[in-house]
Amino acid sequence: MAGIHRNAEPCVLHLRPHWELRIMIELAFLACLSAEPEICEDKAMQFADLSVMTCMMGAQPQLAQWQSEHPGWVVQRWSCRSMPAGRST
Secondary structure (H helix, E strand, O other), X not given: OOOOOOOOOOOOOOOOOHHHOXXXXXXXXXXXXXXXXXXXXXXXXXXXXXXXXXXXXXXHHHHHHHHHHOOOXXXXXXXXXXXXXXXXX
């Protein structure tokens, strides 16, 4: 079975004072069609300079807004995670 291989990027650690670090937080969620719950898509929203805890506390209103803007879709599960600034999913 053939797999998908990504080019590995070298791991470089740049030490900076904590106040200069820009952390991105991703609110990742699974959205499924309400009429066909077996059809689902992975979705994500990114936020700058938030903590994971802040994301977790503010996720439900964000997801409710997304769901109201996307009728016919239901959010099944979600999680918050940190990611390096400049990386998008």
